[in-house]
Amino acid sequence: MNRELKRVSTVVLIMFLALFLSSTVIQVVSADTLRGDARNARSLYASYSAERGAILIGGTPIAQSRPTTDEYRFQRTYTNGPLYAPVTGYFTLGQGNTGIEGALNNYLSGTSNQQFFDQVNAILTGQNPKGAAVSLTIDPVVQQAAWDALGDHSGAVIAIRPKTGEIIAMVSKATFDPNLLAVHDSQKVIDTYDTLLADPSGPLFNRTMSGDFDPPGSTFKLVVTAAALESGKYTPDSQFPNPPELQLPQSNAIITNSGRDTCGGTATVSIADALRLSCNIPFAQIGLAVGGRAILQQAEKFGFNRTVDVPMTSTESVYPRGLDDPQTMLAAFGQSSVRASPLQMAMVSMAIANSGVLMQPTLVQSVIAPDLTIIKKLQPTIFSQAISQQTATTMTQMMINNVSNGAASNARIDSVSVAGKTGTAENGVGEPYSLWFTGFAPANDPQVAIAVVVQNGGGIGQNGTGNMLAAPIAKKVLEAVLFR
């Protein structure tokens, strides 16, 4: 009988080993996957019942959790909600999170792996678990200046420090108040969300980096110029024919310069002058000469056709592959199917401003645990070597001329040399223009790179230009940075 008993004991032991193993697999090995499952309501409740970390700007919270008496224990509140909505995003009751609230949810809710020992400590001491605070790179003065400068226009402003990638202003209009989506009533949240989503002004989109983008118009000439100079075949003085109008190959379409005339009145025109005066016909020819493939490669070095995590993930800006000749010519001045976000155009300026080295844009200065230890700190990283230092120097000079003596005159600031480029993008027959400015200042020691887009023609249809509406906004923001 003992032999049988021993065997049965072994079977019992194996059964229990299976249980030890299965519970270990569930609770340790695949726990993260299970916690991340969208159907897991516990993660949601946990993220509420933990005191979610604050989102800070310069030490002041713009989003924080305050104790309440209801079952969720804490209410998320946003200070200056509409102003910072593109940055913070919203934090809802099971209807998804966006912005920093979504991208850094693990840190804010205290469930990131780096906070493991804090969780242990909270359990052992019986304290409420707390999330980490996230300190942002946003400069409240610049943010407010950008908000004021954009006024009632639909559009976006983004300002980034080119040497580190710190985003110091991120404004998008129309916007919304994230407090409305933080209420503890799912039906109310859904109703508010549906209303905001149906709003034709698109308040839920962070126009600086996501949603449907505008064609970049003439600001894209910076990319084409960079491609031309980087090819080694062209210099700023390379000459191109200068007709008042040009018929595109394989097509009846005729393109003109914005002044419906030649570019500066000479028989031929240099790349430098074409950029300074922002002429379309020379650039259509430059684009064709440089070639779609070279422009594509240059555009991708600047960040086109890929997402950027700031840490929210951006929508890709697009320079299409395989364009035919007429499309390449149109794309060379930022029309055709080229689309760019303000973030993308600011990245073009950042690279030029930083000797060709494009830094990774980011909003996160540091992540601070409840005991004030720094979990994560901004380490500036290189996004790409977009252009050579020599090309950067050359293009900086060209962009300075564009502001001081060219098409971007409204961005001039007394006593500071500003580098910039405007754009006035067409959106189709009869459609209002999208008005652009991108640039940086001071040109000799760049502190800030900027991109501004004003949508819907700034309310005046096809009568506005980038220089008229976008450049003055950029000027005010640059001044706020330089003279704060």
Next chain:
Amino acid sequence: MPNSASRTLGTPVEAGVRSPLTTSIRLKLRVPARLRNLELALVLLAIAINIAAISLVQLGAIGHLEFTAIGLDALLGVLIVALHVTLRVVAPDADPLILPIITLLNGLGIAMIYRLDLADKSYGWGSAGIRQILWTAIAVGIAIAVVIVVRNHRVLQRYRFVAMFVGIVLLLLPMLPIVGSAKNGARLWVDIGPFSFQPGELAKVALAIFFAGYLVTARDSLSMVGRRILGMRFPRARDLGPILVVFASSMLVLVFQHDLGVALLYFGLFLVMLYVATGRGSWVVLGLSMLVVGGAIASQVLSYVNGRFATWLNPFDPKIYDEQGGSYQLVQGLFGFANGGLLGTGLGRGRPDITPLANSDYIIAALGEELGLIGIFAILGLYLLFVSRGFRIAFAGQDDFGRLLGVGLSFAIALQVFVVVGGVTRVIPLTGLTTPFLAAGGSSLVANWIIAALLLRLSDTVRNQPRLIVEAAPDVGAGMVVR
């Protein structure tokens, strides 16, 4: 039973009747260790842990202490100490670990059931937690009665056919028209007035007694006599008959009652006891292949069995997840486990109430959420220890009936834990079974406390055998045992 004088003798005693021989035989009587004091210390520790658990639950879930529940739990502790005192009198050599282990498991179960009541805002005498305390009190009372009434387990062997009859009647009760009732698709309950009872749990004890009693008397003819077919010896029909009748009727009833878990439990119990009694491995092979074939057929024919397999294999499939009777509960249980992680959320601080039936079938997931993997390991460790104490009886016992009963009862607990915890953690398809001592439910508590009482009684008789070791016995055969 030895008389009381021989038990207290520590010095070599004389044994036997004829005086000239006895002088040459020097026997040592092993005096039982003072086990009861150890048991008391451990029981008090377990009660302290249980009261601490209830208090932590209150602090975690409602933020303050509430003394009704704590008081009742303490009273329950008093009753368990009463069982301990009873053991001092009627079974002084019983195993000292069994009572502390089940006290702790039972108490953790009460704490968790009470915690789920708090989450559902269910208070007062009708709430599941308070009912569980009362049922535990009844179960402990019955256990006391069992250890007092059953002074010698061999008596049970005599009533093996009574046990068989009782077992079958208990299994059939829920099928009766008026009193039988179905819950959650399984017809397992008997309703008498306000009381609802699951007689199948008690049938488990009765059938274990029957199997043990019958197999002890019939095992020789079962293993020796019979015809050899295909290299395997099959016993005569009249030897196997009673077992087959019991087994087949329990299987039929259970298939009709839609309870796969209990069917699996009886099947496993039957197979293991048959194997231990006869030592025939070929029957285990035969039984397991029957189980596989039966399972395969059932999964094709019976839709609810088929559903269990589907949810087991693909619980995260959105279609199965959303289906009525699909994997929602299983997946929510897994989420609960994951929410607990290594250390658990702490008692009263998780959300185990999200999982349906969290206080019965899924109590292990609730405990896993709030006590973490560490807690699950501790609980599984307690079960393993409990089962090993039962197996110890089987190894050390002197009579085959007691050994068989010991292995049967403790294996029933082990298998029940495996089926329910394995079902919840996806080792095997999910079947409805209560987690012994933890889950809410009076019938299960009563049955398992009776099992514990029987194991205590068995262990007492095992240790109580005064083992006389023959030091020098030139005229007598070695290894003589004196009663």
